[in-house]
Structure formats: structure tokens, C-alpha cells
Amino acid sequence: MAGQNRLTGDHGGLMDGVYRHQRHFYDATRKYFLLGRDPLIAALDVPEGGSVLEVGCGTGRNLTLAAKRYPHAHCFGLDISRRMLETAARSVARANLDDRVRLARGDATRFECRALFGMSKVDRIFLSYTLSMIPDWQAALCTSLANLAPGGSLHIVDFADQSGFPDLFGRTLRAWLARFHVTPRVDLIDVAGALAHAHKGHLVARSLYRDYALHIIVTLPPQPPADAARMQNDIGRDPLPA
Numbered sequence: 001m002a003g004q005n006r007l008t009g010d011h012g013g014l015m016d017g018v019y020r021h022q023r024h025f026y027d028a029t030r031k032y033f034l035l036g037r038d039p040l041i042a043a044l045d046v047p048e049g050g051s052v053l054e055v056g057c058g059t060g061r062n063l064t065l066a067a068k069r070y071p072h073a074h075c076f077g078l079d080i081s082r083r084m085l086e087t088a089a090r091s092v093a094r095a096n097l098d099d100r101v102r103l104a105r106g107d108a109t110r111f112e113c114r115a116l117f118g119m120s121k122v123d124r125i126f127l128s129y130t131l132s133m134i135p136d137w138q139a140a141l142c143t144s145l146a147n148l149a150p151g152g153s154l155h156i157v158d159f160a161d162q163s164g165f166p167d168l169f170g171r172t173l174r175a176w177l178a179r180f181h182v183t184p185r186v187d188l189i190d191v192a193g194a195l196a197h198a199h200k201g202h203l204v205a206r207s208l209y210r211d212y213a214l215h216i217i218v219t220l221p222p223q224p225p226a227d228a229a230r231m232q233n234d235i236g237r238d239p240l241p242a
């Protein structure tokens, strides 16, 4: 497992503390409320021989599924928590994917694929229920886009604002999530849309389960267009594959 020295503050220590015990029952319990992860993997559509990176890979649950679904892809995962990476390494080994999946410790807000994995850009990057745990989540989005190859895509699934549920449900969920240092990013679409615009890219987004969660894809142009930036935010109108 490769290392990364320039980690921010003690967020890694905080995450190690949060997941010290939870990582042992994480996959069994999270499947009931980290909704939308499998549709995200299905929509990655990694090109033959392409590369895919999960930022905040946790236990490796998503990465092993992605590696199986895209058997010709080069798969990478980074996480700030050493404990989660230990669990991820075991999941990868159990799935006999050591030769196809590489893991490294890194900070989503300041990583470089070249330093961690020896390749400058990747074709697909995804963040699954990770931005809601990163204080400077906007920096994590910028950094991910900076590591994406031309024509590549950034895929995000995370908590939305629960506006389709009674107030009490939303307040109870947010209070419970806060105990785990999770904060839904209610302006995620706006920030991702502005970044897509700045990169002359294209954003599609879909609300999941009555605004329980949000699935966003930002696609970069194959070559930066010569003409002025053109925003193409088709929020709610351009459905993603189920």
C-alpha cells in the first residue's frame, strides 16, 4: 500500500477513531442506508483498459464490486484512514483482486494520482458518501477534477436534503449522522455545477428515493473547446441509467 505524507490536520486520526470498531460491521449495516452505491458503479462505464479511482474507499466494498464489473479496468482506492485501508486491503485480498486493485493513504482535498499511483490522470473517479465527511469538501471536488483525464467523468453519490420526507425524519437523520461527523452537503449540486462549468464540462444529476440521496455525474470534454464556456446543467431532466 503506497503512502502519502502531506495529510491535512488530524482528520485522518478522527476517521481512524470513528471507524476503529465500526469497520468490522460497516458493510453489513451500511447497505441499509448508503443507498445508490450500486447504480453509481453501474453508471461508471469504465472503458476497456481504462482506470477508475475511488476517493474515500472505506472498506473496499465498492472497489471490489467495480473491479469485478469492469474486469479490464485498473482500479485504485485512496482513504485518509489507515484502519479503513487495512480492512479494504483484506477485502481486496479475499476477492483475489490484489493484482488489479491498488490502495494508498491519501487526503481527498490534496492528492495527486501521480504521487500515489504513478499515473497522472484517471478515466473515472468516484466519491460515495465521502464528501459528507470531509470538512473542505469543495477542495475534494476540485482535486478530483484536477486528477481526471480529458473526457473522463466524476461520479458522486451522497446524502441530499431529505426534502421529500416529513421534517421530523430529516432532522432525526441529520442529528444521527452528525454523531458520525457526517453532514449532508445541501449545495452539492450548485458547487458541482459551477465546477463543471469552469471545466467546460457537463453535469447530470438525479435525486434518489425522494431526495434521500443524490447521484451526480460530471463529464469533462475530450479536449477543452476553443469557444467560451457553456454550462450544460440538466439537473433533474437527464436521467442516469438505473
Ligand SMILES: C[S@@+](CC[C@H](N)C(=O)[O-])C[C@H]1O[C@@H](n2cnc3c(N)ncnc32)[C@H](O)[C@@H]1O
Pocket: 011, 015, 030, 034, 037, 055, 056, 057, 058, 059, 061, 062, 078, 079, 080, 081, 084, 106, 107, 108, 109, 127, 128, 129, 130, 133, 134
Ligand atoms: C462513509 S465512508 C464511505 C466509504 C465508501 N466510499 C462507501 O461508500 O462505503 C467515508 C470514507 O471517507 C473517508 N474519508 C473521510 N475524509 C477523507 C479525506 N479527507 N480523504 C480521504 N478519505 C476520507 C473515511 O475514512 C471513510 O472511509
